[in-house]
Amino acid sequence: MTSQQPAKAELRAATMAKRAEDHGKGYDAAAVTRLLEWIGPVKGAVIAGYMPIRTEISPLNAMSALSQDNTLCVPVVQGAGLPLVFHRWFPEAEMIPGAFGASVPKSAEVVTPDIVIVPLVAFDLSRGRLGYGGGFYDRTLEKLRAVNAKLRVVGFAYDAQQVSHVPLEPTDQPLDALITPTRCL
Ligand SMILES: Nc1nc2c(c(=O)[nH]1)N(C=O)[C@@H](CNc1ccc(C(=O)N[C@@H](CCC(=O)O)C(=O)O)cc1)CN2
Numbered sequence: 001m002t003s004q005q006p007a008k009a010e011l012r013a014a015t016m017a018k019r020a021e022d023h024g025k026g027y028d029a030a031a032v033t034r035l036l037e038w039i040g041p042v043k044g045a046v047i048a049g050y051m052p053i054r055t056e057i058s059p060l061n062a063m064s065a066l067s068q069d070n071t072l073c074v075p076v077v078q079g080a081g082l083p084l085v086f087h088r089w090f091p092e093a094e095m096i097p098g099a100f101g102a103s104v105p106k107s108a109e110v111v112t113p114d115i116v117i118v119p120l121v122a123f124d125l126s127r128g129r130l131g132y133g134g135g136f137y138d139r140t141l142e143k144l145r146a147v148n149a150k151l152r153v154v155g156f157a158y159d160a161q162q163v164s165h166v167p168l169e170p171t172d173q174p175l176d177a178l179i180t181p182t183r184c185l
């Protein structure tokens with residue numbers, strides 16, 4: 001554990017409670033529209049979304065729309081301390097339970113995304129990001145960026161997940177953009 005971990009744990013618990021207040025209120029649709037705008041008119045791209053868990057905002061409608069002209073995929077945990085891999089996803093894909101409650105495609109076709117929609121617990125106005133604490137996305141984005149300088153990374157969250165300051169560590173990977181139902185940072 002580094003010195004920022006206690007502060008991160010406290011912020012995580014407080015912000016997860018706040019996130020729940022925005023969940024189930026119909027805010028996701030406006031965020032999906034903004035997300036599709038930010039991604040733009042792409043064809044033939046490989047785009048990572050995620051299967052929402054707990055009270056995360058859902059990117060599923062954006063993923064379905066994008067799947068017409070692009071390859072979509074979702075994260076799969078390989079193990080503690082390891083980067084995520086991405087398995088190809090279709091709107092009608094058969095899904096099975098994965099680690100930490102996020103479902104994963106039954107068919108395991110590994111693909112490498114060039115656009116990544118990232119779930120999160122908390123964000124700040126400098127696009128600092130706090131996840132669940134596994135360091136999974138940080139390791140994954142570091143690895144993807146090492147081979148693709150053009151990787152586009154967008155955080156997706158409710159407005160209630162904004163905090164004044166996310167304590168950052170050297171391993172925290174920056175977001176290129178952050179989309180909420182009301183804003184694009
Ligand atoms: N929808 C979704 N899928 C995802 C992620 C994610 O954040 N969201 N992941 C992103 O890495 C990976 C799964 N990793 C996860 C790691 C931990 C927890 C989690 O809930 N951990 C603690 C709570 C956190 C805390 O209190 O400190 C728990 O299990 O109770 C969830 C997902 C891959 N798939």
Ligand SMILES: Nc1ncnc2c1ncn2[C@@H]1O[C@H](COP(=O)(O)OP(=O)(O)OP(=O)(O)O)[C@@H](O)[C@H]1O
Pocket residue numbers: 001002008129130131132133134135136137138139142169171172
């Ligand atoms: N690229 C990396 N290499 C080694 N350790 C890392 C790397 N990225 C993160 N870590 C470690 O993982 C642990 C958890 O990181 P952190 O608290 O930033 O996770 P998080 O951003 O909340 O979670 P996630 O990225 O899974 O959403 C920290 O101890 C951090 O040092």
